[in-house]
Each structure stands twice: as C-alpha cells, then as structure tokens.
Amino acid sequence: xxxxxxxxxxxxxxxxxxxxxxxxxxxxxxxxxxxxxxxxxxxxxxxxxxxxxxxxxxxxxxxxxxxxxxxxxxxxxxxxxxxxxxxxxxxxxxxxxxxxxxxxxxxxxxxxxxxxxxxxxxxxxxxxxxxxxxxxxxxxxxxxxxxxxxxxxxxxxxxxxxxxxxxxxxxxxxxxxxxxxxxxxxxxxxxxxxxxxxxxxxxxxxxxxxxxxxxxxxxxxxxxxxxxxxxxxxxxxxxxxxxxxxxxxxxxxxxxxxxxxxxxxxxxxxxxxxxxxxxxxxxxxxxxxxxxxxxxxxxxxxxxxxxxxxxxxxxxxxxxxxxxxxxxxxxxxxxxxxxxxxxxxxxxxxxxxxxxxxxxx
Numbered sequence: 001x002x003x004x005x006x007x008x009x010x011x012x013x014x015x016x017x018x019x020x021x022x023x024x025x026x027x028x029x030x031x032x033x034x035x036x037x038x039x040x041x042x043x044x045x046x047x048x049x050x051x052x053x054x055x056x057x058x059x060x061x062x063x064x065x066x067x068x069x070x071x072x073x074x075x076x077x078x079x080x081x082x083x084x085x086x087x088x089x090x091x092x093x094x095x096x097x098x099x100x101x102x103x104x105x106x107x108x109x110x111x112x113x114x115x116x117x118x119x120x121x122x123x124x125x126x127x128x129x130x131x132x133x134x135x136x137x138x139x140x141x142x143x144x145x146x147x148x149x150x151x152x153x154x155x156x157x158x159x160x161x162x163x164x165x166x167x168x169x170x171x172x173x174x175x176x177x178x179x180x181x182x183x184x185x186x187x188x189x190x191x192x193x194x195x196x197x198x199x200x201x202x203x204x205x206x207x208x209x210x211x212x213x214x215x216x217x218x219x220x221x222x223x224x225x226x227x228x229x230x231x232x233x234x235x236x237x238x239x240x241x242x243x244x245x246x247x248x249x250x251x252x253x254x255x256x257x258x259x260x261x262x263x264x265x266x267x268x269x270x271x272x273x274x275x276x277x278x279x280x281x282x283x284x285x286x287x288x289x290x291x292x293x294x295x296x297x298x299x300x301x302x303x304x305x306x307x308x309x310x311x312x313x314x315x316x317x318x319x320x321x322x323x324x325x326x327x328x329x330x331x332x333x334x335x336x337x338x339x340x341x342x343x344x345x346x347x348x349x350x351x352x353x354x355x356x357x358x359x360x361x
Contacts, residue, residue, distance in 0.1 A: 082206055086198075088166050089129045090173075099134035099285030102127075114164070120248075120280035122164035128283055130166065130173040134250055137276060137287045139316035147257040151264060152240040153185040154256060154331070157233030159226060160247035161192040165199060167248045169206065172215065174251040183256055185239035187211070189247070191219045192229045227347045234334070234342060243331040250278065250285070259331045262319060267333040270361055272325050292322040293354070301326060301354035324358045 083090045095102040104124050114122035136143070156175050160168055172187055189207070191199060207215040218236050220229060230244050241263055243256075259271040272293065277286040294304035305311075306320050340360045343353050 082210055083130065086165065086202055086206070087126055088169065089127065090131055091129060092131065092133070094127070094129045094132070095124070096128040096132050096283050099132075101279070101282035101284035103282060117162075118164050118167075120164075120167075121283070122167070124281075124283060125164055125166045125170070128166070128170070130170045131177060132170070132250075134174075134252055134285045135287070136252055136254075138252075138254060141315065141317040142254065142258070145258070145317065147261050148264065151183060151257065151260040153183055154179075154241045154243055154260060155186050155188060155237035155239040155334075156184070156243045156245065157188045157190060157230065157237060158245055158247040159190045159192060159229045159233065160194070160199075161223070161229075162194045162196045162199070163247050165196075165203060168199075168203070171245070171247050171249050171251075172207070172211070174249075176211065176214070178251045178253050179256050183260065184214075186237070187215045188233050188236050189215065189217045190229045190233045190236075191217060192225070193220045193223045225348065226350070227343045227353055228345050231342055231345060234337065237334060240334055241331060242334045242337065244329065246328040248278070249275075249329065258319075263331065263333050267336050268361070269333075270325070270357065271319075271331040272322065273329050273331065275326065275329060290316060290320065292320050293324045293326050294322070295324045295355055299352075299355050301351060322358075324354050326354065330357070 102124055104121075104127065156179075158168065158171055168189070172189075175187060176184070189203075194200075204217060207217065216236060218232050220232065224232070233244065234242055241260060243259070255273060259273060262269050262271050274288070274290065276288050278284070279286060288303075290306060291303040292306045292310075293301060295301045301324050303326075310318060310320050344356055347353060347356070
C-alpha cells in the first residue's frame with residue numbers, strides 16, 4: 001500500500017510539472033503573440049492616421065478649391081454683374097488700352113449730344129474699360145527710386161458735378177489699382193449737387209458693392225462751387241494727408257510714394273503731381289513735358305519753363321519748386337492745410353485758388 005501510494009504521489013507530481021511546463025509554454029507564446037498584435041495594431045493605427053491625414057489633406061484641398069471657385073464667382077459678379085447693367089466695362093483689354101487713341105464705328109446723334117453735355121466723348125468713355133492701362137511716362141530714375149516703409153496714409157478727394165459716370169469710376173478704379181492698399185485710407189467723392197440721375201442710385205450702388213467701406217460719397221444740397229466742395233471733402237477726410245483731384249483723371253503706378261515722401265520730410269510742402277493730357281475726343285494719353293506753374297500780371301496761372309537751377313541739375317526725377325499751382329491736383333498734409341486757412345470759401349471765379357494757395361504757403 002505504501003509503495004502504491006508513493007507511486008501515485010510521484011505520478012501526480014510529474015503530471016503537475018508537465019501541465020505547468022505546458023502552461024508556461026502557452027503563456028510565453030501568448031506573450032509573443034500579444035507583442036505581435038500590439039505591433040500590428042500600432043502599424044494599423046499609423047496607416048489609419050496616414051490615410052486620415054491624406055483624407056484631411058484632400059478635404060482641405062477641396063475646401064480651398066471651393067473657396068477659390070466662390071472668389072472667382074464674386075470677381076465675375078463684380079466685373080460683369082455691376083458694370084455691365086450700366087453699360088460699362090471692367091477688366092483688361094478692349095478699347096483705349098495702353099492709353100491709345102480709340103474711336104467708335106457707330107458715331108451717332110447720341111454721341112454728339114454727349115459731346116455737348118460733357119465737353120468730351122462720353123459715349124466712347126463708356127466703352128473703354130474702367131481698368132485700362134496707360135503708359136508709364138516717368139523718367140527712368142523715378143522707376144529705380146525706393147521710398148520709406150512708414151509713409152502716412154492718404155485720403156483721395158474727387159470733386160464732380162454732372163460728370164459722366166464712366167469717367168468718375170475710371171478715376172476711382174485707377175487710384176485703387178495704382179495705390180498700395182496700406183497707403184490708401186479712403187476715397188471721397190464730393191457731388192456738388194449734380195442733377196444727373198445716373199450719379200445718384202447707380203453710383204451709390206456701384207461703389208458700395210464694388211468698394212465697400214473704401215469709397216465715401218458726400219453730397220451737397222446746393223451748388224457750392226469747386227472751392228467749397230473741396231473744403232467739404234477735406235472735412236470728411238480722416239487720414240494725415242489729403243489729395244484733391246478733378247474726377248476726370250487717371251493715375252499711374254508710383255504716383256503716391258514720392259508725394260507722401262516729400263510731405264513726410266516736410267509737412268509744409270504742397271505737392272503738385274505731374275499731369276499728362278487725356279484727349280477729350282479719343283481718350284489718348286499724351287505726355288506733357290516737365291514744367292513749373294507760374295502766373296502773369298493778370299493773375300492767370302500757366303505752365304512755365306522750369307527754373308534754371310533745376311535744369312542745370314540735369315535730373316528729371318528731382319522736384320521742381322514753383323510759385324503757383326494748376327488747381328486740378330494737389331497733395332497736402334491735412335492739418336497743415338487747416339493751419340493756413342484752407343482755401344478762401346468766398347472764391348467764386350475759376351482759377352483764383354491757383355494763385356491763392358501759393359501765397360498762403
């Protein structure tokens with residue numbers, strides 16, 4: 001009995017040891033397999049993240065493309081949905097590009113009527129793009145000059161009464177297209193009591209949609225005349241520098257930087273930008289020679305030969321000191337203009353401010 005019991009005990013121990021070895025082996029295999037599974041899961045997660053990133057990247061790309069499509073639609077609506085119903089043209093190309101002379105084949109009685117009404121070929125103006133290009137007539141040295149980064153901002157004031165809508169808007173487009181956005185604070189249109197219906201609803205609707213927040217319109221309740229209208233524009237301006245222009249001008253590249261630089265150097269300077277000619281019948285842009293502004297004994301302002309000391313320098317890019325001004329364009333420090341008394345609001349006769357401002361300065 002004792003021997004049998006010993007054998008049974010030994011057999012039990014052997015079985016337990018065998019089972020333990022088997023269990024340990026299984027445990028080791030499970031551990032190895034679990035490590036493999038962890039690696040497989042991690043690899044799968046990396047692949048999933050990679051696929052997610054690609055999907056996210058594709059989604060971002062789709063979003064960008066949708067935004068670009070929307071932007072293109074907005075631009076299209078601006079170029080065609082606003083100007084086209086008014087019979088006007090925006091964008092590159094077309095008649096008068098490069099400042100070239102333009103003509104219309106269908107000259108009509110309407111064209112003659114508009115000549116008489118505006119003093120220029122308004123029907124042709126309506127067919128010329130508001131964004132047309134014009135020649136860069138600056139001297140070579142001007143194109144090579146650099147200017148400070150911290151120039152003051154400018155408010156551009158346009159005065160008009162019963163101008164053709166296309167001429168006014170081309171003035172606005174050209175100043176927006178050729179003025180660095182960080183320097184152009186605002187454009188102020190002063191309507192000196194026009195009775196042209198086109199300059200009411202159409203003008204308001206166009207600038208409010210095309211240039212929201214950039215263009216302001218000031219309307220006089222009665223005809224004030226050029227000088228008092230300019231003073232209204234000065235009152236509405238909020239930037240450190242103000243530029244006053246007739247509403248039938250076209251700006252070119254690099255027009256504002258030299259003017260602002262001169263005023264930044266000395267706030268008591270009034271800057272008279274060089275003016276070329278836009279022909280009234282073909283809208284061709286013709287270059288004018290550099291000139292000073294003087295006046296005769298009748299106090300009538302005129303272009304004169306630049307002073308000899310300027311000619312002796314032989315530098316066409318140098319500013320010209322001049323005793324008078326051609327009234328259709330000047331740039332001035334806003335506060336300084338107020339300090340010297342602005343312009344005489346009692347001026348009723350055309351051309352008086354050309355002499356007056358020079359005397360005030």
